[in-house]
Amino acid sequence: MTGPPEIISSSDAVLLDFDGPVCAVFGGLADHQVAAGLRELFEGELPDAVDRSRDPFDVLKYAAATTGGFATVVEHRLRELESRAVEVAPPTPGAVAVLESLSRQAIPVVIVSNNSETAVHAYLQAHGLTNVVADVSARTNADVSELKPQPHLLLRAASFLGVSPERCVMIGDSVTDIEAAQRAGAKCIAYANKPGKREQFEELQPGAIVDQMAELI
Structure with a gap:
């Protein structure tokens, strides 16, 4: 593998995942609490997998797949809870x-x-980081088909910068980040911030894998 700093220096732009590489979004307000808050919006029983999931996105995806316009209500609530979560995100x-x-x-x-x-x-504003970030390409609605592992958000980011996806490098800590980068045609550096991730990422063959963000410098 080429070293991470070399991959970055040979790129025209960096596409950086938020939850993990920048902060632990649900490190203060836990993900299972947020998922529970979303489930409160539903009437009646939910499938066991959705009812037990700690992942708020599982609840959003269920809403998008089964309840039509109600997904907008769930996404709006998720937005509110995420905004609360980043106030205490490490x-x-x-x-x-x-x-x-x-x-x-x-x-x-x-x-x-x-x-x-x-x-x-x-989060960026609260931590004084707006001046070191050119733009944000993130969720703006309840259309889960736009989210990673689909390449939509990456392609939108590259378009904003006026560069080709092939000249960008995606840095992320999940399989979906790697898959989205590969589908967009971008390079990828995987951030293995938890035990077992490195082995999982190696199967997907990203350009490089780091265990600490400082390895990117």
């Missing part, structure tokens, strides 16, 4: 240093996230 060690390093190198960064655009902007 920053990822090394993330600010990476953003500042990219800024010094004049490599533009777009945050590409399945989280709401509102929550991402709120």
Whole structure:
């Protein structure tokens, strides 16, 4: 594998995932609490898998697949809860240093996230990071078909910057980030921030894998 800093320096732009590489979105307000808050919007019983899931996106996807326009209500509530969550979300060690390093190198960064655009902007503003991020390409509605692993958000980010996806590198901590990058034709660096992820990522053959954000510098 080529070293992560070399992959970045040979790219025209960085597409950076938010939850994980920048902060732990649900590190303060837990994901299972948010999922429970979304389930309260439903009447009647939910499928066991949805009822037991800790992942708020499982609830949103269920709403989008089965209840038509009600998905908009669920997505709006998720946006509210995400905005509350980022107020207490722990920053990822090394993330600010990476953003500042990219800024010094004049490599533009777009945050590409399945989280709401509102929550991402709120976090960046609260932490004084708006000046080191060129744009945000994140969830703006209840259309889950636009979310990663689909390439839509990455392609939108590349279009905003006026660069080809092939000249971008996606940095993310999930399988869906790698899959979205591959579908968009972008390079990818995987951030293995939890035990077992490195082995999982190796099967997908990203350009590089790091265990700490500081390895990107």
